[in-house]
Amino acid sequence: MRGNVPMTKEEVRVITLAKARLAPNHVVWDIGAGTGSLSVEAALQATGGFVYAVERSPAGIHLIQSNMKAFGLDNLKIIEGVAPEALDELPDPDRVFVGGSGGHLTGILESVYQRLLPGGRIIVNTITLETAAHALELLQQFYGDVDAVQISVARVVKAGASHLLKGMNPVTVLSAEKRANY
Numbered sequence: 001m002r003g004n005v006p007m008t009k010e011e012v013r014v015i016t017l018a019k020a021r022l023a024p025n026h027v028v029w030d031i032g033a034g035t036g037s038l039s040v041e042a043a044l045q046a047t048g049g050f051v052y053a054v055e056r057s058p059a060g061i062h063l064i065q066s067n068m069k070a071f072g073l074d075n076l077k078i079i080e081g082v083a084p085e086a087l088d089e090l091p092d093p094d095r096v097f098v099g100g101s102g103g104h105l106t107g108i109l110e111s112v113y114q115r116l117l118p119g120g121r122i123i124v125n126t127i128t129l130e131t132a133a134h135a136l137e138l139l140q141q142f143y144g145d146v147d148a149v150q151i152s153v154a155r156v157v158k159a160g161a162s163h164l165l166k167g168m169n170p171v172t173v174l175s176a177e178k179r180a181n182y
């Protein structure tokens with residue numbers, strides 16, 4: 001968390017980015033961008049591309065602005081609004097991250113499927129069983145094959161002279177690819 005904005009942990013970001021297989025020229029949508037931590041990493045990789053960070057919360061927008069400045073990024077734009085409506089004016093993406101949907105998962109995944117370029121990939125991160133099951137069903141319906149992994153990371157923290165393992169909430173990462181011949 002940064003303030004009251006949830007942030008994707010570094011270890012989860014690494015796997016999420018690996019599933020995306022980003023190329024330098026990719027157009028990326030980060031839907032429910034939160035603090036912008038994933039948007040920033042994507043923008044650092046897609047140096048000749050462009051990242052759109054879609055976020056509805058003013059606190060999140062503020063954090064993304066600070067992060068953009070701190071990293072000196074000019075290939076990242078904040079889209080303040082609620083998806084799926086907020087996606088309408090964006091250029092079609094090569095890669096899409098969904099980090100939050102706020103009850104609009106069906107509409108968001110439908111819009112993404114219509115707009116995703118052939119060969120494009122979508123990665124959905126979920127923390128509840130219900131959202132994971134719903135996302136799995138929708139992704140299977142749209143894309144056929146779905147890759148799903150659950151990540152449980154324990155960080156080592158100092159406790160006096162000892163080191164304890166502190167578990168973090170598991171995250172389910174679902175990903176799928178739009179076939180190139182669509």
Ligand SMILES: C[S@@+](CC[C@H](N)C(=O)[O-])C[C@H]1O[C@@H](n2cnc3c(N)ncnc32)[C@H](O)[C@@H]1O
Nearest residue numbers: 007008032034035037056082083099100101102
């Ligand atoms: C778990 S956080 C994302 C964390 C983010 N990946 C990061 O690293 O900071 C989910 C975010 O999605 C946003 N959100 C939820 N539904 C949304 C929607 N329909 N449109 C835009 N933002 C949304 C929330 O405001 C919240 O900041």
